[in-house]
Amino acid sequence: EPEVTQTPSHQVTQMGQEVILRCVPISNHLYFYWYRQILGQKVEFLVSFYNNEISEKSEIFDDQFSVERPDGSNFTLKIRSTKLEDSAMYFCASRNTTSSYEQYFGPGTRLTVT
Amino acid sequence: AQSVTQLDSQVPVFEEAPVELRCNYSSSVSVYLFWYVQYPNQGLQLLLKYLSGSTLVKGINGFEAEFNKSQTSFHLRKPSVHISDTAEYFCAVRSAGTASKLTFGTGTRLQVTL
Numbered sequence: 001e002p003e004v005t006q007t008p009s010h011q012v013t014q015m016g017q018e019v020i021l022r023c024v025p026i027s028n029h030l031y032f033y034w035y036r037q038i039l040g041q042k043v044e045f046l047v048s049f050y051n052n053e054i055s056e057k058s059e060i061f062d063d064q065f066s067v068e069r070p071d072g073s074n075f076t077l078k079i080r081s082t083k084l085e086d087s088a089m090y091f092c093a094s095r096n097t098t099s100s101y102e103q104y105f106g107p108g109t110r111l112t113v114t
Numbered sequence: 115a116q117s118v119t120q121l122d123s124q125v126p127v128f129e130e131a132p133v134e135l136r137c138n139y140s141s142s143v144s145v146y147l148f149w150y151v152q153y154p155n156q157g158l159q160l161l162l163k164y165l166s167g168s169t170l171v172k173g174i175n176g177f178e179a180e181f182n183k184s185q186t187s188f189h190l191r192k193p194s195v196h197i198s199d200t201a202e203y204f205c206a207v208r209s210a211g212t213a214s215k216l217t218f219g220t221g222t223r224l225q226v227t228l
Contacts, residue, residue, distance in 0.1 A: 004157070031214065043158070043204060043218040056215055091157060101146050101165060101208065103216060105158035 002026045004106035006092050012112045013082055021077045021109045023092030031095040032075045033103060034067065036060070036088040043091065049075065082113045116141040116207050120219035127226055129197055135190040135222045137179075137205030144210035147188040149179055152202040152221075161203070164188060175199065200226045 005024045013019050025032050034046040047057040049067055066078045075094075079086055089110050093103040119138045127133045139145060146165050150158040162173025169181040179190045188205060202223050206216040 006157075033215070035216075035218075042220045043206075043216075045215040045217065048215055058215075093158075095214070101214075102148075102160055102163060104160075105150070107155070107157040 004092055004094055004104050006090075006106040006109050008109060009107065010110045010112070012114065015084060015113055016081050019079050019082055019111065021079075021090050021092075021111070023075045023077070023106055024073050025075055025092065025094030026096075026104055027073070029094035029096050029104070031055075031103075032067075032069070033093040033095075034077045035091045035093065035105075037091065037108075038085075038088045046077070046090075079111075082111075084113050087111055087113045116143075116145065116209055116217050118205050118207050118217055118219035120205055120222050122222050123220065124223045124225065127195055127224065129226055129228055130194050132193050133191065133195050133199075133224065135203050135205075135224065137188045137190065137219060139186050139188065139205070139207045141186075141207060141209060146208045146210060147179075147181060148206040148208070148216065149173065149177070149188075149190050150204045150206060150218075151175075152204065154201070158204065161190070195224070195226050197226050197228070199224060 007022045032049040037043045047061045048055045064080050068076050089108045091108045092106040095103045117140050148163045149161040162171050164171050164181045172178045177192050202221045204221045205219040
């Protein structure tokens with residue numbers, strides 16, 4: 001069964017450094033998402049992406065964040081200058097069409113900012 | 115704006131006993147409702163969803179949920195749990211409009227013991 005994959009599974013970085021989290025959505029999916037979950041808190045929406053542009057973003061998704069689909073398979077989340085409070089589990093998700101409401105989630109990348 | 119409340123952060127239960135995990139939502143528009151399960155060190159897996167039609171929906175692993183519009187609830191149930199059901203369960207809501215982001219509850223940790 002096709003699945004969403006994410007790399008790395010765990011990323012440790014120093015405050016102020018740039019990080020790129022990578023996701024490979026399911027191949028025929030058209031809608032892509034990033035969510036994050038700070039330890040002990042709820043899963044929060046960050047951004048959605050369709051047709052090579054951001055379709056919706058949350059207040060969390062400020063100028064420090066960006067997303068890109070550099071080729072036909074990868075979907076990346078970049079944090080330009082990480083802060084301690086960016087430490088969280090980051091989940092990528094994808095969805096097929098407008099008539100499909102199910103989002104398929106990847107296993108997540110745990111980002112630790114020191 | 116929409117929100118989800120999962121009142122129980124933890125639910126301990128003995129194997130083969132029934133369980134109900136509670137979820138209440140608020141939204142000013144029609145919604146779609148979801149339950150996701152997260153096993154340790156894994157991503158979010160869809161258990162079941164309510165889009166329209168019958169208010170009782172059945173999902174994987176013997177779980178079911180009932181949509182109650184008047185009480186704005188979508189409680190998850192299983193008549194007989196197994197040790198392998200030990201996991202974190204998240205209720206999520208999506209508005210029926212164009213926005214496709216999911217809004218999650220804080221999660222309920224189901225702990226099944228012998």
